[in-house]
Amino acid sequence: MTAIAIIGGGGMIGRKIAHRLQHGGLAGVAALEVTLYDRVFPGVGLTGMNRQRIEFGDPAAARALAAGRPDVIFHLAAIVSGEAERDFDLGWQVNVLSFWALLMALRAEHLASGGTWRPRLVLASSAAAFGPPFAAEGIDDSFICEPRSSYGAQKVIAEHMVGDFSRKGFIDGISLRLPTITVRPGQANAALSSCFSAIIREPLRGRRAVLPLPEDTRHIHASPRAAAGFFLHAATLDTARLDGRRALNMPSVSCTVAEQIDCLRAFAGSEAVALIDHRPDPAVSGIVCNWPQRFRTARAQELGFRVEARFDDILAAYVEDDMAADRSEALP
Amino acid sequence: MTAIAIIGGGGMIGRKIAHRLQHGGLAGVAALEVTLYDRVFPGVGLTGMNRQRIEFGDPAAARALAAGRPDVIFHLAAIVSGEAERDFDLGWQVNVLSFWALLMALRAEHLASGGTWRPRLVLASSAAAFGPPFAAEGIDDSFICEPRSSYGAQKVIAEHMVGDFSRKGFIDGISLRLPTITVRPGQANAALSSCFSAIIREPLRGRRAVLPLPEDTRHIHASPRAAAGFFLHAATLDTARLDGRRALNMPSVSCTVAEQIDCLRAFAGSEAVALIDHRPDPAVSGIVCNWPQRFRTARAQELGFRVEARFDDILAAYVEDDMAADRSEALP
Numbered sequence: 120m121t122a123i124a125i126i127g128g129g130g131m132i133g134r135k136i137a138h139r140l141q142h143g144g145l146a147g148v149a150a151l152e153v154t155l156y157d158r159v160f161p162g163v164g165l166t167g168m169n170r171q172r173i174e175f176g177d178p179a180a181a182r183a184l185a186a187g188r189p190d191v192i193f194h195l196a197a198i199v200s201g202e203a204e205r206d207f208d209l210g211w212q213v214n215v216l217s218f219w220a221l222l223m224a225l226r227a228e229h230l231a232s233g234g235t236w237r238p239r240l241v242l243a244s245s246a247a248a249f250g251p252p253f254a255a256e257g258i259d260d261s262f263i264c265e266p267r268s269s270y271g272a273q274k275v276i277a278e279h280m281v282g283d284f285s286r287k288g289f290i291d292g293i294s295l296r297l298p299t300i301t302v303r304p305g306q307a308n309a310a311l312s313s314c315f316s317a318i319i320r321e322p323l324r325g326r327r328a329v330l331p332l333p334e335d336t337r338h339i340h341a342s343p344r345a346a347a348g349f350f351l352h353a354a355t356l357d358t359a360r361l362d363g364r365r366a367l368n369m370p371s372v373s374c375t376v377a378e379q380i381d382c383l384r385a386f387a388g389s390e391a392v393a394l395i396d397h398r399p400d401p402a403v404s405g406i407v408c409n410w411p412q413r414f415r416t417a418r419a420q421e422l423g424f425r426v427e428a429r430f431d432d433i434l435a436a437y438v439e440d441d442m443a444a445d446r447s448e449a450l451p
Numbered sequence: 452m453t454a455i456a457i458i459g460g461g462g463m464i465g466r467k468i469a470h471r472l473q474h475g476g477l478a479g480v481a482a483l484e485v486t487l488y489d490r491v492f493p494g495v496g497l498t499g500m501n502r503q504r505i506e507f508g509d510p511a512a513a514r515a516l517a518a519g520r521p522d523v524i525f526h527l528a529a530i531v532s533g534e535a536e537r538d539f540d541l542g543w544q545v546n547v548l549s550f551w552a553l554l555m556a557l558r559a560e561h562l563a564s565g566g567t568w569r570p571r572l573v574l575a576s577s578a579a580a581f582g583p584p585f586a587a588e589g590i591d592d593s594f595i596c597e598p599r600s601s602y603g604a605q606k607v608i609a610e611h612m613v614g615d616f617s618r619k620g621f622i623d624g625i626s627l628r629l630p631t632i633t634v635r636p637g638q639a640n641a642a643l644s645s646c647f648s649a650i651i652r653e654p655l656r657g658r659r660a661v662l663p664l665p666e667d668t669r670h671i672h673a674s675p676r677a678a679a680g681f682f683l684h685a686a687t688l689d690t691a692r693l694d695g696r697r698a699l700n701m702p703s704v705s706c707t708v709a710e711q712i713d714c715l716r717a718f719a720g721s722e723a724v725a726l727i728d729h730r731p732d733p734a735v736s737g738i739v740c741n742w743p744q745r746f747r748t749a750r751a752q753e754l755g756f757r758v759e760a761r762f763d764d765i766l767a768a769y770v771e772d773d774m775a776a777d778r779s780e781a782l783p
Contacts, residue, residue: 207619216551219548250695261595262595263593263594263595263596264595264596264611265614265695265696266611266614266615267618267695269615269619272611272612272614272615273615275611276608276611276612279596279598279604279607279608280604280608282597282598282604283598283601283604283605286599287539287601363582363597363599364597
């Protein structure tokens with residue numbers, strides 16, 4: 120029996136991963152036991168899934184999780200970019216100090232096992248790890264991390280913790296630098312990148328959406344479906360192939376906001392596009408426009424990570440996977 | 452009156468900085484008050500200097516230091532590379548968690564001052580922030596940090612903390628990525644790079660020295676005199692010129708161990724060289740040979756940082772500044 124822990128399992132990507140595991144399993148693994156850990160869980164959509172309510176950062180909870188010796192840990196709990204920028208203390212506490220406490224609990228259990236238990240840990244990192252100036256042709260895994268946000272700094276730091284704990288053999292870690300996950304279903308979150316999803320999702324359920332960025336803003340995207348795929352692929356990847364460089368830029372689709380809007384128009388017409396309100400917000404664009412606009416991901420692709428080819432495909436993934444649920448939620 | 456705090460002021464570079472401040476002052480600053488903070492101080496050589504005995508990592512000590520609102524803080528306290536590799540907990544505790552507690556104390560005082568007090572903080576970082584593969588022509592400030600030691604990971608993390616606290620305006624920080632400081636006077640320390648100094652210093656006082664590395668090992672060096680100069684220069688540098696990238700590779704002399712030994716031979720003859728015992732140690736070379744062999748430091752040099760031109764000059768600095776004291780210490 121292979122045990123999988125999803126920290127932040129109540130969140131959108133955590134639940135996508137759990138569903139994929141429930142319905143499709145994991146490559147090469149016969150029997151799975153999946154447990155979701157989070158502070159809160161949605162009321163629906165988790166039928167038949169083990170749930171553990173924890174305060175992330177509670178040392179006792181970290182020890183209890185480690186004591187279960189899961190084979191794979193997906194770590195998705197985070198204070199996202201907008202909230203980490205507003206609440207400096209909370210962002211550092213959760214994204215760095217609580218993550219540190221988790222790693223130390225894993226190390227203690229590794230040592231208690233006599234070194235026989237060494238979990239695969241897959242950390243959700245972010246393109247926010249990078250800052251400008253960027254090369255016009257995009258940036259690859261060897262580009263320097265110079266974040267321009269607290270969230271980005273915290274993610275880079277967590278990556279280095281994963282790197283050193285892995286080098287020492289306490290865990291076997293991988294950090295996935297995710298592009299923005301678009302189209303995010305359900306409610307908007309506090310990420311500064313939230314608008315990239317809102318301008319598609321909200322018009323498709325007949326609601327207005329605010330666009331705080333110029334239409335020529337170029338950005339990188341992957342669908343929630345692709346993001347879940349990244350984590351599942353990382354769960355069983357041979358980490359010897361990483362040659363000690365355990366942070367990977369994930370494949371992504373690079374496009375402008377205008378191209379996103381063109382896709383929306385092609386699918387739902389000009390009346391949908393008319394629901395987008397242009398309200399430039401320098402506080403948002405000041406950070407979002409400092410995120411990478413193109414990822415070069417030959418390394419991740421050689422390692423087998425896959426993403427959509429165009430934003431059309433990302434929109435299609437949303438239509439297939441999530442639009443109906445979002446629309447039913449929108450009914451009065 | 453400009454107040455300067457030197458954390459790790461009892462150590463070799465801290466004392467060099469203090470002496471320079473005592474005897475030469477600081478560019479453009481009329482009156483100085485210097486305080487050294489450390490766990491222990493040497494019994495000699497600190498005449499007329501303010502000393503505060505603190506346990507670095509004690510939150511009360513960090514608060515007390517911050518409450519004095521020093522204008523400049525030199526931060527040199529660290530668990531060095533060899534010890535941090537042996538004692539995982541201690542290295543992370545001091546180099547990351549205690550440094551975090553200091554930054555939080557500085558931020559609290561900054562906020563208590565209504566934002567008027569924003570200290571210049573100069574962090575001693577290290578070439579160990581980098582890991583291979585390196586470009587043959589050397590690496591500049593835009594090279595990715597992929598450390599291959601716990602010490603290196605801890606320093607990169609501290610750099611990112613300095614970066615984010617500075618971006619937020621709580622402090623005005625600079626991280627100096629130091630090459631190996633050679634010739635280090637006095638006793639050997641627990642740094643894995645300690646041998647680069649020992650093979651010069653020990654023969655010059657008639658003692659044997661162990662060389663655990665191959666003679667063709669190429670490495671980067673600066674004298675203690677140059678290192679003190681880096682910190683003094685960083686104390687008053689206009690940080691607007693850093694354009695948000697606050698970690699700087701310091702100028703250094705790149706040479707092989709064989710070239711170091713040639714300089715020793717030219718100065719002290721073959722009988723001095725004969726005191727070097729070649730005892731290859733894979734545990735040392737496995738880490739030291741993963742440190743950069745050449746720094747490209749055009750950026751730091753444009754900003755006014757200066758180092759010796761050749762290893763001959765580094766040896767000459769030792770002879771002028773420290774050799775007599777080391778030799779008298781060597782008397783039975």
